[in-house]
């Protein structure tokens with residue numbers, strides 16, 4: 001059943017090619033919150049139908065051990081999503097991902113297909129969750145309408161590689177070439193109460209590089225990150241979980257704030273720095289995350 005958005009937190013999302021039963025079979029062994037069965041770019045053009053069949057079979061037969069299961073559809077203009085939903089919905093993935101979302105119409109179209117599937121299967125409205133990938137210039141320009149297109153939407157996933165191709169940027173390790181979009185995505189997600197997932201780090205042999213990039217994403221406000229290799233998910237899970245020190249500091253800050261408020265002070269000094277309402281809000285967000293569950297806990 002659909003879990004409530006506000007008490008369900010995903011940190012790591014792991015893509016796996018939809019046509020690779022070998023990789024999908026291992027998903028239950030990985031330390032990952034969300035498994036993405038990919039029908040789009042992870043499956044070659046001439047393997048789209050094979051991928052659809054494999055994903056359908058995987059959903060029917062495999063136990064993902066409580067991990068969230070999402071299917072990434074192809075873009076609407078390929079004409080494929082209708083058949084992709086028809087082939088998979090009965091096996092109850094938790095949700096679907098719209099790639100290269102460019103406007104509200106892209107989401108409405110998939111939303112309608114899911115509503116039809118829900119009716120046919122006797123499921124409640126909104127049973128299937130929806131996620132949108134923002135990875136084109138137009139998608140960034142239309143973030144607001146995408147973010148509020150449907151109540152089914154639970155998160156925005158930032159795609160840096162496609163975006164760089166679309167805008168003619170050269171990808172670098174520092175990622176300043178995609179910074180505007182990366183920051184816009186996390187801001188739109190916050191404005192419309194969605195989760196935000198950072199871009200893939202393609203150099204899957206470089207764990208320290210992944211950790212650095214993940215930490216920066218978390219500083220920007222991202223709540224999780226897409227992964228392409230199972231060795232990336234433990235790093236991402238660790239970075240996107242509040243540490244014991246962060247929790248401890250947040251608790252102390254809240255206690256100090258409450259004491260100062262009672263004494264009539266709005267701003268005060270905490271560990272040598274000025275603290276006022278915005279820091280309290282941030283501390284409360286850290287504490288709020290502690291109580292939330294991740295799929296495999």
Ligand code: COA
Pocket residue numbers: 014015016017022023024026027038041042200228229230
């Ligand atoms: N999901 C599940 N299992 C995976 C995996 C993934 N994304 N990536 C690797 N594995 C498995 C491999 O099958 C391998 O298993 P084995 O040891 O039993 O053979 C093991 O993990 C180690 O993999 P490794 O040999 O290091 O990598 P690889 O050469 O098999 O695969 C990639 C490298 C990049 C092709 C692979 O990680 C992958 O397919 N990633 C996802 C790509 C994708 O979906 N892209 C589109 C979205 S951005």
Ligand code: MG
Pocket residue numbers: 041099135159162
């Ligand atoms: Mg993409």
